[in-house]
Amino acid sequence: MKSIHFVFVLLLIIAGITAYIFMAEQPPGATGLQHTSINGLSVGGDRGSQVSALGNAPYYFQVAVILLAGAMLYMGIAPHRRDAQLKLFFAVGLGFALFVWTMVYTGYEAYLATGESNIAFGFPVPTTWMLWGIWGSFVVFDLFYVVAFRRYFLPKEDEAAFDALVREIKSEQEAL
Amino acid sequence: MEEFRQPIILAFVALYMGICIWVGIWAMRRTKSASDFFVAGRGLGPVVVSLAVFSSTLSGFGFVGGPGLVYATGLSSIWMAVCSALGYATGFYLVAKRIRMVAEVRDTMSLPDVVYARYGSEAARLLTAGTILLGVLGYLATQILAMALVLQSILSATEMFADISLLACVVVSSAVLIFYCVTGGILASVYTDLVQGIVMILAGALVVITAANVFEGGFAEASSVLLTNDGADIMPFGTLGVMASLSWYFMFGLGLAGQPHVATKMMMNRNLSDNRVILPMTVFGYLIAAMLWISVGIVMRALVLGDVQLPIGSADQAAPVFLSTYAHPILAGVVFAGLFAAIMSTADGFLNIGAAAVTHDIPKAIRGRSLENELFWARVATIVLSIIAASIALLSDQLVALLGAFGWGTFAAALVPVVIIGLNWKGATARGAIVAISVSLLINFALQIWQVQIPYAMSGGFVSMLTSMILFIGVSLMEKPKPLPRDIDRIMEL
Structure with a gap:
């Protein structure tokens, strides 16, 4: 698919x-x-x-x-760069995001059932999961962008290919 | 120092506005062409771009409306902020590289230019420009009104300006905005964004520290007060409930990169590789500034429900009352300057893309070329758009509300499929783009005109964005895509 x-x-x-x-x-x-x-x-x-x-x-x-x-x-990410390690990262990253969401939702359900919640890092536990976990689960993808920039997002050869395209277009325009 | 509170606040605001004017004059000397005016000649460094991207994202809403919403409804609205990491990831994974490449290869100056380059359709360009123009007028009107109301609240607290009118405040605040936008174009806009971004980060960090010290036990005590009084408000979905919160997460998280004033700034960096630095700086800046939104709202709600503070007149007063009661006068001065910064940094971006729509995109879509002497007309359009928006803000509450609906949700609904998906999927078609933009506009207009209440307080913008994304992909899948121009095809391979 x-x-x-x-x-x-x-x-x-x-x-x-x-x-x-x-x-x-x-x-x-x-x-x-x-x-x-x-x-x-x-x-x-x-x-x-x-x-x-x-x-x-x-x-x-x-x-x-x-x-x-x-x-x-x-x-x-360009299809020809989607290797096994990338797929593993996405699987782990999304797994973490789903885990965080599950903690938020089940924590909220537990609060509804009991009317009580512990405080952690200044907020009720499900709220702390929401504030830092929901945000953090996609910060993981932001960090991956920084770390894997030259491997998946702008490899040197892609940069060179783009520079070549720009030169090609400029020379065509000059020829006209 | 308390007796000098108002003069201190005024001095900070005046200093900030003075810096904006100075930047406008400085940028005017460097603005020699329409390309300089609209995209800063694609020569900006990573620090400037990252602060411009984050400060454009967080408008005055984050400093006034956001804390007000937390005060009124608990943490429901925080889903608009916690999705920012996803929003920026979407922007940089899917848009930043390709839009910058298209900008260089096609010498584009605006988002409608990029849409034309991708789809080869003047209708798609015209619809994109029209959407931007409607959104710009709505957003600008609300931002100018917010700016004037804040200025009025500061000035009316002094003896000399006790009776100052809203009209006078609109004129003063708009004059500064217009000055630096007209003289320096996007260059002034992004360099004031740099100042504005720094002020916003500073204000956010200092306010969080102040808010954490209002209760002896810090945020834990504020949370305990809220848990014993209501409880739902300090839980993850606030008082509006789970579906309202999640619909905002969808719309703001996936819709951020579809905001034209944000996407346009991704065309301006000097080097493609700068994106690696721009993303983390943007995420960090937004995080610090958005903490003001969360902390002030929670503390004010806990103070009122805990009978420490008298109830405030309206939710939007949460931040001003907090600042005037609990913040040191110097901090209040920094934050008020930060508030102007937040409003202006969004408004200037809108003025720029609005002027591009009027002088560049719409003429190109209709007659195949932009206006002659484009730089001159861009400056004229900037003034005219500001005057129209200010008039709307002053004369028609209803029109402000109607055009205000053409804000975030409409941009997200109309442009996310066309720009975000379209730049990453060769099968996307012009017909898909036209249908998606048209339907999203219709849905947003209809929801606003007929005041449709969506079940469980879900966002109308979410409904239109979901519909337009489905239609965009569905219509495109039903067609045989046309071959892409060679340059665009090669860019989409990278």
Whole structure:
């Protein structure tokens, strides 16, 4: 399967989950309730009813989005440079992103079930996973860009090939 | 020092504006052609480009609207910020190299030029330019309004300017913006972005330290206060819930590289290999500056819910009230200058691409060539666009809201498939691009005009972006792609 077909299938899956969410009955206060005394401030309302109305659809939605992001990033590397090590990196990087997302979501579900959460690094545990983990899981791809720049993104021979193309075009323009 | 708070803030803002004017004069001497005006002759170093990319991404929203949203709805909106690492990865994996190569080979000056080079379609170029123009007017109107409101709040706190009107503030703040954009074009824009980026990083770092010290127990105590009062707000999805947060993640994470003011700056670096340095600097700069958004919002919400601070009039006052109550006057001065920096660094980028759309892209799409004496007309267009945007900001709230809808989501929906996917997939077709842009505009307009409420507070921009991506690939897959021009084909092989 080509990358673009994989991207297309993932987009259709995301669209399907979105359609399911659109059709699910929205419980009252699902998007927050106005605070009883403070103007302009909303509170959570019954979070549990929202989650139960949607089942695990949000979890799978984000799984598909993470895979879509990975598939799109993979498209940015020239097909003839996609070797086994690159595939391994993408598998590990996306695996890490999915692990982080699972920690965020299951931690949130645990909070909904118990109403309690420990504080770690200044925030409730699922929030810490979100703030640093969700951000960090794609910082891994940013770092890979820096480290593997000359191997996958702009190898010296590609740079030379581009310079040759520019020279070729300039000489053609001068000839005209 | 407390009695000098307002003069100190004013002095910092005045100093910042003075630097912008100086940069405008400096850049004017170096702007000799339309290429200099629109893409700085593709000769910028990595530090300038990275700060320009990050400061353009984080507008005044990150300094005022963002903390306000966290105050009002908890952490829902933070998904717009934590996706930045993905957003920049998308930009550099998929756009930065190819757009820079196309710019050099085809001597392009704008994103619509790149779209034309890729698809060979004047209709696609025209639609891209039209989308940019609509978005620019909307974004500019909101940024000018924000700039004037902030200036008014600073000046009206002094005795001398207690009754200053909003019109006067629009005129003063726009005059500075117009001056450096008209004189120095993109060169002034990116070098003021350099100053603005540094101010934003400084402001972000100092505010986080201040916010962490408001409660004795730091952010852990603020989190405990929120957990005991509501709880949902300090959890990962805030009070708006999981789907609102995730739809923002999709739109902002995958849509960042489709923002024309960001993508255009990826055409300006001197060397292709500079991208290796630009990406990490951009990610780091954004991270530090965006911490202001998170920390101020959380602390203000905890202060109000914990009965330490009286409720504030509106959510957008969260940052100004925090600064005036808890920040040292010098820090408040730096942050207010940072706020102007954030607003102006986005607005100047928009003015530049808007002027390019009017004087370069639309004439090229309609009559096959851009205007004669392009540099002169680019300067005229910059002034005219600013005046139109300022008039919209002052005269019509409804129009501001309508055009404001042509912001991030519309750019993402219209341009992500066409630019990001199109530059990385040879099978993409002009018809796919035209359908994707047209449908995304229609959906965004319709959602705004009919005030459609999307279930679970999901973003309208997400819906239109998802639809346009599916249509773009679907329509292209149904067609037999035309052979690409030789230069574009070879670039897409690299």
